[in-house]
Every structure is written in structure tokens, then in C-alpha cells.
Amino acid sequence: MKDSSSRRRVISPRRDPIQLAFKYLSLRDRTAAQLTRYLQRQRVPKKIVREAVARCIELGYLNDRSFAFRWAESRVQRRPMAKPALEAELLAKGFDEPLVAETLARLYGRDTERRFAGEIIRQQQKGGRAVSPARLASLLRQRGFGEEVIAEAIGMEHRDDGDAHGE
Known part of the structure; x- marks a missing residue:
């Protein structure tokens, strides 16, 4: 019978850190931090976690x-x-x-936030429904837009009223 110390050094294929990492990464994209936390929860030693994460990066499985x-x-x-x-x-x-x-x-890019704000406004006005500027401003604030972008986006939509409603 083998002594208990020799059993602890052998990592079963089921517990192989690289195989655990591959299985975890096969489910969906993950960050290096997420993989590190996962392997730590699996009680993989820190040094081996670092090596496994580095190997996954090297192989292109983690970026x-x-x-x-x-x-x-x-x-x-x-x-x-x-x-x-x-x-x-x-x-x-x-x-x-x-x-x-x-x-x-x-x-x-330079105008991306304004374009996104305009897309949100157009989505709200889809089908020709009228949405108040106050409601649009509130929605844009909830999505993190600043007052300058909000004022410009709402102003542009009202200037281009015909375009905004598909006319």
C-alpha cells in the first residue's frame, strides 16, 4: 500500500490544473482573473495556478x-x-x-456617444410613437450619458423630426 504522501503528489487527470482550466474556458470566454479564482476554488496551489494561467495565455485560450x-x-x-x-x-x-x-x-470614437444616444432615441420613437424630451433625457441619463450629449442628441432628433419618424 502506498503511503499518503505519495498520493498527494499525484494529480489525477480529473484534477489536472490545465485540464480544469481548459474545461472552464470551454464554456465561454473568461478573464485571467476569473480563471485564477476558479482554479483557487479548486484548491490548486498558487504557483501552479500562475503556471496554468500563463500556459492558457501562451496557447491562445485566454486573451x-x-x-x-x-x-x-x-x-x-x-x-x-x-x-x-x-x-x-x-x-x-x-x-x-x-x-x-x-x-x-x-x-x-469622437462621435460614438452621440451616435449611441441617437440610436436609443430612435428605438424609443420606433413606430412613430411620441416620447417626451424629458423621458428621453431620463433614459439617456440612466445609460450614463452626460448632459451635453443628451441635449445635443435630443436637439438633433427634434431638428430632424421628419427623419426620426421615418417620413
Whole structure:
């Protein structure tokens, strides 16, 4: 019979940190921080966690930069929002501040917030329904837009009233 110390050193295929990481990453994109926390919850030693995360990055299974951009781009396509609102969501998701800043710089061009605000207004006015400027302003504030962008977007929609209602 083997002594207990030799059994502790052998990692079963089910508990192999790389295999655990691959299985976790196969479900959906994750950040390096999420993978680290997962492996730690599985009681993988810290040194081996670092090695497993590094190996996943090396193999291309883990890339916070591309994941952050894909996730942010998809998020604003589904739900247009202001830069500060998306910044808060990215930080809450576990991306670090420099990566969040880089992602936002790539995603938001000079007029992107105004375009997103205009898209929200057009969505609200879909089908020719009238929505008060106060309601539109409130909705845009909830999505994190600043007063300058709100005033400009609402002003543009009312100037282009015919275009905004599909006429």
C-alpha cells in the first residue's frame, strides 16, 4: 500500500490544473482573473495556478484584451450606452483599469456617444410613437450619458423630426 504522501503528489487527470482550466474556458470566454479564482476554488496551489494561467495565455485560450473588446462591442450593440456606464460594467466584470481604458479608446470614437444616444432615441420613437424630451433625457441619463450629449442628441432628433419618424 502506498503511503499518503505519495498520493498527494499525484494529480489525477480529473484534477489536472490545465485540464480544469481548459474545461472552464470551454464554456465561454473568461478573464485571467476569473480563471485564477476558479482554479483557487479548486484548491490548486498558487504557483501552479500562475503556471496554468500563463500556459492558457501562451496557447491562445485566454486573451483578456480581445475578450474585453469583443464583450464591450457586443454589449453596446445590444444596449447602447455612454462610455462611463460601459467602463463600470467592464471593471465589474474583472478587467483591469489599463485594459478598460484601452478598450474604451478603441470602441468609442469622437462621435460614438452621440451616435449611441441617437440610436436609443430612435428605438424609443420606433413606430412613430411620441416620447417626451424629458423621458428621453431620463433614459439617456440612466445609460450614463452626460448632459451635453443628451441635449445635443435630443436637439438633433427634434431638428430632424421628419427623419426620426421615418417620413
